[in-house]
Amino acid sequence: MNRRTMGKALMGAAAVVALTSLGSGAVWAQDKLKVGFVYVGPIGDFGYSYQHEQGRLAVEKALGDKVTTTYVENVPEGADAERVIEQLAASGHKLIFTTSFGFMNPTLKVAQRYPDVKFEHATGYKRAKNVATYSARFYEGRSVAGTIVGKMTKSNIIGYIGSFPIPEVVSGINAFTIALREQNPKAEVRVVWVNSWYDPPKEAEAAKALIDQGADVIVQHTDSSAPVQAAEERGLWAVGQSSDMTRFGPKAHLTGIVDDWNGYYIQRVQAVLDGTWKAEDTWGGLKDKMLYLAPYNPAIPAEVVALANKVRDGIMDGSHHSFTGPIKDQSGKVMIPAGQHASDEQILKMDWFVEGVVGKLPK
Amino acid sequence: MSIEVIGPVVAAMMTAATPLLFAALGELVVEKSGVLNLGVEGMMLGGAVVGFAVTVATGSSTLGFVAGAAAGAVLASLFGLLTLGLLANQVATGLALTLFGVGLSSLVGQGYVGHPIADVPELRIPYLTTLPIIGQPLFGQSLPVYLALAAVPAVHWFLFRTRAGLVLRAVGENHTAAHALGYKVIRIRFLAVLFGGAMSGLAGAYLALDYTPMWAEGMTAGRGWIALALVVFATWKPGRVLAGAWLFGGVTILQLHAQGVGFAVPSQLLSMLPYLATVLVLVLISRDVTRIRLNAPASLGKIFYPD
Numbered sequence: 001m002n003r004r005t006m007g008k009a010l011m012g013a014a015a016v017v018a019l020t021s022l023g024s025g026a027v028w029a030q031d032k033l034k035v036g037f038v039y040v041g042p043i044g045d046f047g048y049s050y051q052h053e054q055g056r057l058a059v060e061k062a063l064g065d066k067v068t069t070t071y072v073e074n075v076p077e078g079a080d081a082e083r084v085i086e087q088l089a090a091s092g093h094k095l096i097f098t099t100s101f102g103f104m105n106p107t108l109k110v111a112q113r114y115p116d117v118k119f120e121h122a123t124g125y126k127r128a129k130n131v132a133t134y135s136a137r138f139y140e141g142r143s144v145a146g147t148i149v150g151k152m153t154k155s156n157i158i159g160y161i162g163s164f165p166i167p168e169v170v171s172g173i174n175a176f177t178i179a180l181r182e183q184n185p186k187a188e189v190r191v192v193w194v195n196s197w198y199d200p201p202k203e204a205e206a207a208k209a210l211i212d213q214g215a216d217v218i219v220q221h222t223d224s225s226a227p228v229q230a231a232e233e234r235g236l237w238a239v240g241q242s243s244d245m246t247r248f249g250p251k252a253h254l255t256g257i258v259d260d261w262n263g264y265y266i267q268r269v270q271a272v273l274d275g276t277w278k279a280e281d282t283w284g285g286l287k288d289k290m291l292y293l294a295p296y297n298p299a300i301p302a303e304v305v306a307l308a309n310k311v312r313d314g315i316m317d318g319s320h321h322s323f324t325g326p327i328k329d330q331s332g333k334v335m336i337p338a339g340q341h342a343s344d345e346q347i348l349k350m351d352w353f354v355e356g357v358v359g360k361l362p363k
Numbered sequence: 364m365s366i367e368v369i370g371p372v373v374a375a376m377m378t379a380a381t382p383l384l385f386a387a388l389g390e391l392v393v394e395k396s397g398v399l400n401l402g403v404e405g406m407m408l409g410g411a412v413v414g415f416a417v418t419v420a421t422g423s424s425t426l427g428f429v430a431g432a433a434a435g436a437v438l439a440s441l442f443g444l445l446t447l448g449l450l451a452n453q454v455a456t457g458l459a460l461t462l463f464g465v466g467l468s469s470l471v472g473q474g475y476v477g478h479p480i481a482d483v484p485e486l487r488i489p490y491l492t493t494l495p496i497i498g499q500p501l502f503g504q505s506l507p508v509y510l511a512l513a514a515v516p517a518v519h520w521f522l523f524r525t526r527a528g529l530v531l532r533a534v535g536e537n538h539t540a541a542h543a544l545g546y547k548v549i550r551i552r553f554l555a556v557l558f559g560g561a562m563s564g565l566a567g568a569y570l571a572l573d574y575t576p577m578w579a580e581g582m583t584a585g586r587g588w589i590a591l592a593l594v595v596f597a598t599w600k601p602g603r604v605l606a607g608a609w610l611f612g613g614v615t616i617l618q619l620h621a622q623g624v625g626f627a628v629p630s631q632l633l634s635m636l637p638y639l640a641t642v643l644v645l646v647l648i649s650r651d652v653t654r655i656r657l658n659a660p661a662s663l664g665k666i667f668y669p670d
Contacts, residue, residue, distance in 0.1 A: 042469075042580055044476030074469075074580070159623065192622040200579040201570060205379065209619035212371035226575050248577075359625040 033095065035059065035269055036088035037071040038081065040100035041198055047223030047242040048197070048259065049073060052099045052122075055261030062266045066273055077102025082109055089114040095272050097265070098122065101166075107131060118277055120268060123168065125348075127279055134264060137285035138168060139175035139347065140315050141257035143322040144286075144293055145239045146176040147311045148254055149217050150183025151304040152237055158189045159210025161220040161227050163197045165362050169221045171350040173357060175322040176219060179311065181356045190215060191359045200226040211236060217254070228253055237297075244294040255308075256294035263289050283344070287316045323347065328355045372616060377508055378574060380605075380612030382407070382566040382583075384511040386590035387597070387604045388518050389562025394594055395522060396555035397535035397662035401457025402442055403563050404587025405464020410435040410564025411571035412472040415578040418480050428507065428568045435564020436557045438464060443556040447549050450666050465581060475578045507569045512605075514562075519601040531555060535660035538667040548667050563587065592641050596648060598658040607644070614640050 037056050041049035056069050070093065075084050081103050088096050089110055097120045098107045104124035111119045111131045119131040127133055149158060158180065162169050177189045190213065192206045199222075207218045207230035217237040220227040225248035231238035232249030240246070240256025264282065271277040284290035293312065296305055314320025323342035329335050329352045336342050342350075353361050386403050393400050414431025418424050442460050445451040522528040531551055534541045538548045566586070571578050589611060597603035614636045649655065 042473075042476055044473065045579075046476070190623045190625070192619050198579070199584055200575045200577055200582055201584060204575050205375070205616065206619050208375055209372075209616060210623050212368060212375065213620065213623045215623075224577070224579060226577060229575070229577065359622060362629040 032065075033067045033269070033273060034091075034093040035067050035069045036085075036093035036096040037069065038075050038084055038088070038096065038098045038100075038103060039071060039073040040075060040077060040102065041073070041223065043071070043073050045198060045223055046225055046245065046248075049099070049223075050243050051259040052097070052261055055265040058262035059265045059269050063269055063273070067269055075100075075103075078106075082106035085110045085119075086113070089117045094118060095120070095269060095277075118272060118279075127281060129279055132268075132277075132279045132281065134268075134282040134284075135168075136259055136290035137283060138257055138259075138291060139171045139322050140285045141291050141293055142172045142176040143179040143315065143320075144308050144312045145219065145255055145257065146179030147183055148296070148300060148304055148308045149176075149219070149237070149239065150180040150187060151307065152254060152300065153184065153187055153217050155214050155216040156184065156187040157214045157216065158187060159207065159213070159215030159218045160189050160191045161203055161206045161210070161218065161222055162191050162193045163222045164195060165193060165351075167348055167350045170353070170361065171323075171347045172221055174327075174350060174354045177354050177356045178323065178327065183307070187356070189219075189357045191353075191357060193362065194222060196222070198223045200224040203227050204230050207231065208234075225249075240294060246294060246297075251297075251299075253294070254297045254300060258292050258294050260290055260292055285315065286312060287318075329353065330355060330357060368620070372620060374503060375616045376609060376612040377504060378612075379615050380608035381508050381511045382569050382574065382586055383590050383593060383608040383611060384514065384605065385507075385566035385569065386563045386587060387593040387608060388511075388514050388601060389559035389566075390590055391594050391597070391599060391601060391604060392518060392522070392531070392562075393555050393559035394663055395535045395599060395660055396531050396552045397538055397660050397665065397667075398446065398552050398556055399453045399457065399664040400439065400442055400460070400556060400559055401454060401591065402438065402460025402464065403559075403590050404583055404585070405461035405468075406435040406438045406560050406563035407567035407570070407583045407587045408464045408468035408581070409438045410567030411582060412468040412475065412567075412578055414564070414568030415478075415480070415571040416471065416475055418572055419475060419478055424480075424572050427572050428565060431568025431571075432561040432564040435560040435562070435567065437560070439556045439560020439563070440553075442560070443553045446666075447552055447556070450668065453664050453666070461587070469580045472578050472580065476580070478578065480572070480576055505573050507565070507573055510565075511569075515601050515605045522601070532660070535662055538662045538665070542667070542669070549669065552667075563590075566590070589638075589641060592645060595655075596641065596644050598648065598655060599660070600658065610640060610644075 039049040039052055043049055043053040056071055060069055072084050075081050077100060085098060085106055095118045099122045101123045104121055104126055107119050107121045108126055108128055108131060111128050115130055121131060121133050123135045124133050160173055180187050190210060192210060194202045194206050203222050203224050204226040207227040211234050218227050218231045219239040220241045223242055225245045228238040228240050228245045228249040232252040237254050238249055238252040239254055242259050244258055245256050246253045321341035323336060325336035325340045326334055326338040327336040386407060390403055410431035413434035414427040417430035418427030442456055445456045446453045530546055534548050534551050542548045570582060593604055593607040596607045618636050
């Protein structure tokens with residue numbers, strides 16, 4: 001058998017497989033669509049994984065008569081992830097959401113072996129015929145938070161706890177700082193990296209260290225509520241992350257950037273049910289309701305709330321962009337000229353700090 | 364860094380050192396009795412989750428601390444039964460205890476993730492906390508911090524100034540001879556293991572109740588292993604455990620401060636520093652073999668076969 005005939009034979013085999021799977025599809029059609037979710041943290045982290053779990057529950061609620069859902073929590077990013085995803089695919093799940101950046105390669109590997117299963121990978125950039133990607137424009141929420149903090153800080157020192165120096169976090173810091181200094185040009189942002197998404201003791205230590213340096217607002221891009229609690233304890237302000245963290249610091253919590261996957265998940269599951277699902281990339285913002293601001297602290301004066309809402313509405317209707325030039329980096333070099341705003345690609349690859357951020361970005 | 368920052372930095376250092384102090388002092392007593400319990404991390408997590416759960420249920424952090432210590436002791440008794448009663452390998456059992464503690468605490472703690480609790484009341488002495496520089500570190504801490512500090516001379520006094528401590532050390536040096544003299548080797552070791560478990564439990568409870576304060580899976584994040592290293596680092600002397608714990612706590616806190624003021628060193632390297640310091644000191648110490656031999660309990664990790 002030469003290569004060509006082998007190829008033909010394979011195609012024939014593929015056709016047979018496709019036919020049988022179509023046939024079985026007809027049988028399965030009476031059954032519910034099985035949807036799987038893979039989480040990196042515990043669903044009780046009250047942060048990132050918790051919000052994805054809310055999305056799964058929303059799917060159950062909206063389409064419960066047509067789908068059944070399964071989730072696996074605490075899946076480490078790496079070889080174990082592949083096993084978990086494969087397990088879901090092998091057990092008849094036809095749509096699988098892998099919700100963390102580190103699941104990217106395992107997802108693609110499994111997707112290759114299960115061409116009739118559809119995959120959705122959060123925050124990644126690699127797609128395939130049956131792998132779509134999705135993420136939220138977290139930086140838009142940070143512009144609103146920065147506007148509020150700019151009016152609320154007294155010491156003009158903001159403590160910012162970062163997880164990893166990746167573009168998603170860096171663009172958040174920059175968007176926050178730009179909005180902050182628009183309100184308050186004297187304010188500066190001090191960044192401490194804890195090199196983890198979820199390490200409550202370390203996040204608490206970082207928050208306390210920043211407070212000891214004079215910060216009166218603690219902003220976090222990590223997933224635990226420890227920084228909010230630290231700010232509450234010291235009677236200062238905090239901005240939460242991923243989930244509404246008000247109850248961890250009822251006095252301290254100014255607002256927070258809340259991820260909202262509910263609408264997206266329902267829409268994508270519906271697309272599979274309708275047969276209109278495509279492997280595309282979705283990068284939604286405030287406008288698409290993929291994130292929103294947690295309820296504002298009642299202690300924020302009405303005019304500051306109005307200011308924040310103006311920024312939020314501006315972003316939503318497209319009249320305001322988080323990265324509107326002129327924007328200078330730390331050395332004073334103009335990165336985005338006046339009259340322009342950063343392109344999506346610039347935001348997705350951001351690896352420099354804007355003016356007003358103290359500390360060097362690890363490369 | 365200005366002078367006003369020094370007070371808070373030292374204060375933060377002391378709180379970062381507290382869980383290490385508890386756990387390392389407990390393990391020191393265990394090792395002095397000739398038993399190597401590598402399950403510190405697991406017992407800490409057990410103490411953390413039970414302490415947290417009891418505090419949520421009763422609203423009293425004092426009860427939480429007591430329950431945390433009890434949970435650590437219960438886990439330690441499991442280790443004691445296996446290694447002292449059934450003569451299982453101590454290293455393997457200790458490792459198993461850590462793995463068991465990690466899993467069990469996650470299971471028990473499922474319903475407690477993200478539960479807010481009230482803070483541990485701080486022991487504040489009027490006027491003294493406002494003293495410049497030393498005010499906050501010396502007088503502005505919560506009660507467990509002082510407890511951990513008090514445990515250092517207490518353990519030292521017990522080991523080196525009391526008859527019971529002498530017997531415990533004798534058992535750790537040569538269990539056959541101690542047995543021949545009529546001392547109950549197994550019982551003494553079991554009590555030491557229980558004490559070690561209770562101290563690890565306290566360390567965990569401190570993390571979950573005061574330091575963070577919240578329960579999160581695997582929240583000890585390797586502190587149990589650091590405590591184990593500290594015992595060797597300190598060449599089995601309580602005073603040096605204190606020095607080691609402060610060194611570790613100091614590096615942990617200082618690296619965060621260095622980042623905050625924009626110190627141009629990669630944050631990953633700074634995060635590594637505490638562990639690097641531990642490795643470095645261990646290497647330095649192990650160069651001096653006689654010192655280790657003089658202080659290390661001669662029967663450490665050896666199984667005692669009663670006749």
